Amino acid sequence: MYDVLIVGCGVVGAATAYALSRYQLKIAVLEKENDVAMGATRANSAIIHAGFDPEEGTLMAKLNVRGCLMAEELCRKLDVPYRKNGSLVLSFSEDEDKTLEKLYRRGISNGVPDLRILESEELHELEPNLSPTARRALYAPSAGIVSPWDYALAMAETAVRNGAELFLETEVHAIEKTETAWRVHTNRKSFETAYVINCAGVHSGQIHEMVAAPAFRIIPCKGQYFLLDKSEGTLCTRTLFQCPSKVGKGVLVSPTVHGNLIVGPDAVDIENCEDTSTTAAQLAFVRKTAEKTMTKINYRNTIRNFAGVRSNSDRKDFIIFFGEEKFLDVAGIKSPGLTAAPAIGEYVVKLLENDGLVLRKKEDYTDSRKVIRVKELSSSEKNDLIKKDPSYGRVVCRCETVTEGEIVAAAHGPIPAKTVDGVKRRCNAGMGRCQGGFCGPRVVDILAREQNRQKEEILKDKEGSFILLSKL
Amino acid sequence: MRDLIIVGGGPAGLAAAYGAYEKGVKDILILEREDTLGGILNQCIHNGFGLHRFKEELSGPEYAQRYIDMLKDTTVDILSGTTVLELREDRTVCALNSRQGYFELQAKTVILAMGCRERTRGAISIPGSRPAGVFTAGAAQKYLNMEGYLCGKRVVVLGSGDIGLIMARRMTLEGAKVLACVEVMPYSGGLTRNIVQCLEDFGIPLYLSHTVTDVRGDRRLTGVTVSKVDENRNPIPGTEMDFDCDTLLLSVGLIPENELTRGAGIEIDPRTNGPLVYDNMETTLEGVFACGNVVHVHDLVDYVSEEAARAGASAANRILGKIPEHRAVHIKTDGAVSYTVPQYIRENAEEKTVSLSFRVRKILDDVKIQVSDGQRTVFTAKRTHMAPGEMEKIQLPREAIGDARDLTVSVEK
Numbered sequence: 001m002y003d004v005l006i007v008g009c010g011v012v013g014a015a016t017a018y019a020l021s022r023y024q025l026k027i028a029v030l031e032k033e034n035d036v037a038m039g040a041t042r043a044n045s046a047i048i049h050a051g052f053d054p055e056e057g058t059l060m061a062k063l064n065v066r067g068c069l070m071a072e073e074l075c076r077k078l079d080v081p082y083r084k085n086g087s088l089v090l091s092f093s094e095d096e097d098k099t100l101e102k103l104y105r106r107g108i109s110n111g112v113p114d115l116r117i118l119e120s121e122e123l124h125e126l127e128p129n130l131s132p133t134a135r136r137a138l139y140a141p142s143a144g145i146v147s148p149w150d151y152a153l154a155m156a157e158t159a160v161r162n163g164a165e166l167f168l169e170t171e172v173h174a175i176e177k178t179e180t181a182w183r184v185h186t187n188r189k190s191f192e193t194a195y196v197i198n199c200a201g202v203h204s205g206q207i208h209e210m211v212a213a214p215a216f217r218i219i220p221c222k223g224q225y226f227l228l229d230k231s232e233g234t235l236c237t238r239t240l241f242q243c244p245s246k247v248g249k250g251v252l253v254s255p256t257v258h259g260n261l262i263v264g265p266d267a268v269d270i271e272n273c274e275d276t277s278t279t280a281a282q283l284a285f286v287r288k289t290a291e292k293t294m295t296k297i298n299y300r301n302t303i304r305n306f307a308g309v310r311s312n313s314d315r316k317d318f319i320i321f322f323g324e325e326k327f328l329d330v331a332g333i334k335s336p337g338l339t340a341a342p343a344i345g346e347y348v349v350k351l352l353e354n355d356g357l358v359l360r361k362k363e364d365y366t367d368s369r370k371v372i373r374v375k376e377l378s379s380s381e382k383n384d385l386i387k388k389d390p391s392y393g394r395v396v397c398r399c400e401t402v403t404e405g406e407i408v409a410a411a412h413g414p415i416p417a418k419t420v421d422g423v424k425r426r427c428n429a430g431m432g433r434c435q436g437g438f439c440g441p442r443v444v445d446i447l448a449r450e451q452n453r454q455k456e457e458i459l460k461d462k463e464g465s466f467i468l469l470s471k472l
Numbered sequence: 473m474r475d476l477i478i479v480g481g482g483p484a485g486l487a488a489a490y491g492a493y494e495k496g497v498k499d500i501l502i503l504e505r506e507d508t509l510g511g512i513l514n515q516c517i518h519n520g521f522g523l524h525r526f527k528e529e530l531s532g533p534e535y536a537q538r539y540i541d542m543l544k545d546t547t548v549d550i551l552s553g554t555t556v557l558e559l560r561e562d563r564t565v566c567a568l569n570s571r572q573g574y575f576e577l578q579a580k581t582v583i584l585a586m587g588c589r590e591r592t593r594g595a596i597s598i599p600g601s602r603p604a605g606v607f608t609a610g611a612a613q614k615y616l617n618m619e620g621y622l623c624g625k626r627v628v629v630l631g632s633g634d635i636g637l638i639m640a641r642r643m644t645l646e647g648a649k650v651l652a653c654v655e656v657m658p659y660s661g662g663l664t665r666n667i668v669q670c671l672e673d674f675g676i677p678l679y680l681s682h683t684v685t686d687v688r689g690d691r692r693l694t695g696v697t698v699s700k701v702d703e704n705r706n707p708i709p710g711t712e713m714d715f716d717c718d719t720l721l722l723s724v725g726l727i728p729e730n731e732l733t734r735g736a737g738i739e740i741d742p743r744t745n746g747p748l749v750y751d752n753m754e755t756t757l758e759g760v761f762a763c764g765n766v767v768h769v770h771d772l773v774d775y776v777s778e779e780a781a782r783a784g785a786s787a788a789n790r791i792l793g794k795i796p797e798h799r800a801v802h803i804k805t806d807g808a809v810s811y812t813v814p815q816y817i818r819e820n821a822e823e824k825t826v827s828l829s830f831r832v833r834k835i836l837d838d839v840k841i842q843v844s845d846g847q848r849t850v851f852t853a854k855r856t857h858m859a860p861g862e863m864e865k866i867q868l869p870r871e872a873i874g875d876a877r878d879l880t881v882s883v884e885k
Contacts, residue, residue, distance in 0.1 A: 374568075382573055461604065
């Protein structure tokens with residue numbers, strides 16, 4: 001019998017598990033994929049938003065601003081790549097100047113710190129590669145960039161190290177009310193739990209409807225991106241937004257925390273919430289739209305296109321409520337969901353406590369994580385480490401300078417990487433300009449060796465994504 | 473301080489080391505990131521190597537072994553399993569391995585021989601889903617030839633670069649069905665001999681002026697759509713063909729790996745993606761030379777060896793103080809000539825001729841290669857056929873340069 005069962009381990013499920021795991025609770029986290037952070041969490045703009053977009057008084061506004069303020073400290077503790085690079089919303093016309101004013105006032109009212117409207121001269125001094133047609137900007141120094149999958153992974157790993165039980169490849173089929181609790185049926189086994197928390201992202205509507213009448217509708221909305229080589233990563237320092245429109249915050253241009261440049265997304269509602277394919281037409285649209293912000297981007301240095309599916313809904317706000325007694329929906333967590341996630345975790349804890357869940361703090365709680373990244377070590381630190389473990393001296397991924405030791409660590413972490421993409425998310429191997437062309441076969445080797453598996457069993461990504469089809 | 477450090481122990485690095493050694497340099501160190509020397513040749517188990525250099529047909533590993541053997545009784549030191557992380561302007565090389573850890577070594581001369589990498593799906597923005605089963609041809613080759621695993625059973629090859637053609641044949645021989653080779657340009661990007669021996673001999677259709685416009689399957693690849701393209705390489709609606717396949721191999725170009733080069737502030741030619749070099753293969757940073765695919769992508773390893781030997785000999789000259797200061801002549805290109813290597817010639821160097829390599833942008837028949845100094849034509853050579861897939865070489869007599877400030881290479885009817 002679990003005290004709390006969380007359905008879904010994207011960044012929201014992970015943050016919820018993380019927040020709950022400091023208390024003396026028996027926690028289960030169910031994830032239908034073979035790794036955490038497999039949905040919107042791994043395919044988004046990777047931005048920590050300051051919080052001037054959500055309308056005043058909404059839960060979204062509150063949780064966004066709170067999440068943004070939490071990010072720096074949390075990323076430091078959990079050793080997640082993060083940089084407070086600030087963001088700019090650009091204006092290209094008098095009309096848009098008015099939008100900036102509106103966003104400024106909204107930001108102030110939402111409690112966003114240090115907001116400022118920049119005039120043209122200062123703007124172009126700060127971002128010299130910006131299109132000359134940008135005339136003013138709303139500057140939010142508190143905004144940041146983060147490694148989104150690592151953010152989720154770090155929180156999930158910490159929850160697991162504190163005793164939360166993660167069940168991967170475990171898909172919820174039905175939820176049944178028993179006399180005293182919930183019984184959650186999955187493809188593997190059944191779980192008994194006092195509370196269910198629905199963090200199922202684009203699937204949260206289906207999970208809700210397993211226990212209650214429809215109360216909200218999830219409208220999956222796809223966004224497509226360009227990710228460019230580090231050669232383009234210094235074109236701007238801050239995240240550059242255009243003025244928001246009805247369909248969202250629009251196409252941004254931003255450095256990533258790994259040093260690349262990201263351009264996107266568009267916003268197209270889709271039927272199939274698992275459809276992350278890209279299309280020539282929409283990629284062309286993204287590129288064309290981004291030209292307004294910056295014309296200097298050399299798209300020949302694109303290293304990847306990708307698409308993510310937002311968990312939009314028929315509501316303006318996040319949907320966080322008890323959809324049924326002891327069944328908490330945390331649904332419709334669209335942008336700025338990544339930013340808000342840790343604040344959502346905190347908020348869920350409060351809601352459960354108010355509902356009568358007894359929270360007693362653990363005495364031996366671990367609240368930090370340390371990841372070895374050879375690239376970031378000083379020369380003497382490198383040498384000390386390599387003396388202890390020579391595998392940290394063998395570079396496997398040349399583009400990102402990732403060593404065998406780091407890949408081995410990923411294969412044996414609290415949530416071990418099972419797949420080549422899982423390794424990529426944990427230590428960046430294969431994330432660079434050659435996209436795993438050189439290191440892919442080595443990563444397959446190391447995973448097979450470390451986990452005592454046949455090479456043919458090693459997957460690229462989700463279940464069924466076989467790399468090698470037969471041995472000669 | 474070492475005399476010469478060579479970054480990379482593939483064909484270019486090996487030949488450069490031997491070239492320098494022959495010219496009298498004894499203190500030479502090769503840094504190689506893999507555990508074995510030979511670079512990409514080790515996975516090229518097909519034949520066709522060495523016809524020019526050794527006048528016989530060798531496999532890739534055999535070709536590499538020739539050079540490894542030549543270095544055996546020399547004083548050339550080799551550090552394998554060693555990755556160079558940084559090259560500084562003062563020719564300090566920063567490297568990492570599991571025995572010495574992190575270390576820095578300064579050298580009088582450095583030869584860059586890092587080779588190239590394959591262009592990926594991302595670089596050409598092929599739309600669609602992102603399943604397993606999309607490989608660069610080189611990665612598929614590594615799985616098959618080095619590890620003994622077949623990564624696909626029903627294959628479409630995009631791009632007609634040589635590695636793609638070789639892999640079409642190789643996978644066919646191992647029992648895979650190669651359904652098509654698709655090339656966006658109206659001509660093949662590979663050597664004619666490979667089109668014949670790898671596609672035609674196996675009945676694999678080559679679709680010129682076609683490209684992949686959709687990728688399907690959300691776990692493993694289940695199919696691709698191929699469309700005809702117009703003269704601007706835009707897909708023509710209504711020409712779509714669907715292929716049921718589990719594998720898409722990409723052979724869509726090679727990119728010289730010049731991250732170290734850029735880091736050292738060496739000037740890069742945007743046309744080749746390699747460093748600008750003088751005729752002695754010296755880059756814009758004195759004492760730093762480059763050769764092989766890191767400079768420009770070659771068709772034949774034989775030519776890599778030749779260029780690398782020149783770089784090695786030049787490094788020797790630099791160490792021995794034999795490179796006098798001379799003004800440089802800039803080599804420009806015109807019309808169908810897309811680039812030249814070298815981009816600069818130094819006057820009065822010791823060789824009587826300058827070896828000039830270049831490529832053309834389109835297929836040309838019965839043409840004349842012309843080198844002009846702006847006033848007059850100083851050199852011509854006839855060709856019956858030229859193609860972008862085949863690198864051209866001319867030997868330009870040094871006396872033809874005269875007192876020209878720059879020379880222009882062009883191709884005329």
